[in-house]
Amino acid sequence: MSRHLSSQQFMHSFSIKLDKALNNLAMAQYPPDAMRVMRQFSSTEVANMLGVTEAYIRQLSLKGQGPEPEITSNGRRLYSVDQVLELRMYLAENGRKKWINPRRIEGEECQIIAVTNFKGGSSKTSTTIHLAHWLALRGYRVLAVDMDPQASLTSLHGALPGFDYRNGDTLYSAIRFEEPVPTSQIIHKTHIAGFDVICAGLELTEFETAVALEMRKNGGTSFLLRVAQALEQVADDYDIVLLDCAPSLNFLTLSSLTAATGVLIPVPAHMLDVDSTAKFLELAASYMQILDDAGASARWDFAKFLITKFQANDHPQANMQALMRQVFGEDLLLNAIANSTAVADALTWKQSLYEVQRARFSAPKTYDRAIESINAANLEIEGLITAAWGRDQ
Template identity: 80%
Template sequence: MTRHLSSLAFMENFSTKLELALKNLSMAQFPPDARRTMRKFTSTEVAALLGVTEAYIRQVAAKEQGPEPEIANGRRLYSLEQVLELRMALAANGRKKWMNPRRTGNEQCQIVAVTNFKGGSSKTSTTIHLGHYLALRGYRVLAVDLDPQASLTALHGSLPEFDYRGGDTLYSAIRFDDPIPTKSIIHKTHIAGFDVICAGLELTEFETSVALEMRRSGGTGFLLRVSQALEQVVDDYDFILMDSAPSLNFLTLSSLTAATGVIIPVPAHMLDVDSTAKFLELAASYMQILDEVGTSAHWDFAKFLITKFEPNDHPQANMSALMRQVFRREFALELCHQIYRRSRCADVEAESL
């Protein structure tokens, strides 16, 4: 029997059609010169972000001790840049030294890998929400998109001068031949203090290049590529968050080697928990190999994070109870509130909701 449908023709035809349709839609809704902007914050919201009372914010504004807010309909409105300026001014000039959360002295930048090879486990959502949360509270955050599908990149809108087809991804900094400086591929976003390293299809080339390098040299030097790239910018940030692809490939292994901490998002469903068990089993086999060759990874912490949780769903509640029993102190639910305070993650015990 002769099959009439050419796989090559099908893939090329519909990839071209879909790309053109999405491009037209993007051009209609988001012109090339469009840039996402951050909304302004009321004095009530500023007080909540800084951990003070609204009366204190009004007092600061009345004494002109901080940036001058915009007045609209009788309300004071602050940009995020002004909130950050106010945070630093109050920390430097007053008794509120705690208001500046950025690391000092010997505190190290936390490099956190958000990983699980089960697709749809909310790795990207976790990375984005955690990164935004930390940036709003004054930390310097770099999000690294390690997924060729580039969802984290796309969710931050049109970034100035970014073109993944032009080699503007992490692969440019970790390739074996003529890597470029990591700082040259970092992009500012519309959120002050939140930068990104974008992703694109060229990240898949790392898998091929590693295979060729291992055939040539026979070593495990590829495991240090991500670590070496991030080391160039580690002094500029308090947190570096890595959004991994849904696979345990060479790039994911390299990111786990670079990490100081790991978050494993797990939806409270049987199939997702079963997949996570297989992920841990496979990862353990790889880590054993790394131990044997002397390139083992050591972390400050590793936490499991339940995602997509509906407490009124009986099967999900049962699965959540199972994970609480198994993971215990490695279980993290209210992640943003209970982990990450001045980079001392290892000393924090996660509590339940």
């Protein structure tokens, strides 16, 4: 009996159909001639970002000090993201708060943080984009690098001007062994001041083949340094680099872990996710042992587990959280990121929660709970970064 369905025809047909449908959806959300703009922030939000009182922000505005906000008909003061950064720098120059300008100074190395776990659906991309936006709004210079050929982080940015992964506009162009391009050529500015991105595409998979050929030809573990060498070219321009790794422990992920100064491992508090993480750690440990033996060991300032998609009122999840707390101890972040439809909705709109107006949600309290848990986790991670720089907490 001959089977009638061609595997190649099936895959190719639906690849084209789905790609066209998704492109149409992307064009509807962000047409090629559309300029994506970050929302404005109220004086209350700005005060929270800067760690000052709203009254102080209002007083500065009345005195004509710092950027001039937009004043609505009901007297609300609204600041653009560029004005928030301008105000931060103004206060850093004229105020008394030591770290209101948090950017690293001489002697503090660029922090490269790999967000990794080979369990799909562990919220790696959501964790990365919310942390990246948080840090940028806090005043840091942030570069997010999409290391996943599936390019979820990339797709969250809509239609970036000039980006086309089919024309080599991904990290692979900077880490390939033959004729790599300068890393600066593949960095894209975004609509958020202080936040840039390196995009991903299917060509990232070529790194696996290229490494295999390189090892056959020359041997050694030099491939592990490709990501580090590419990022070193632009490290002076950033305070923090976030690597959104693929859900696999391949050559590219190993190179990312070698480049990293810190690691975050998002883990939902479910049995299957925790079990998968155990296997990830076992496999990673075996690979790291091989690298240690080859004299190419990775050293980090910190490595932490982060519970994601957490529902505190779910008894099995609460039990799993207790187990993780017992096993991981201080290496499990104190704050968990809550499971929330608000996050899912925002990502559907190709935005983080920081980009969406609270009023857009039909249940604003759902947004409040979600942003509170994300802020708490991000603040804890920020503390790890500043501790690595040796700053007083």
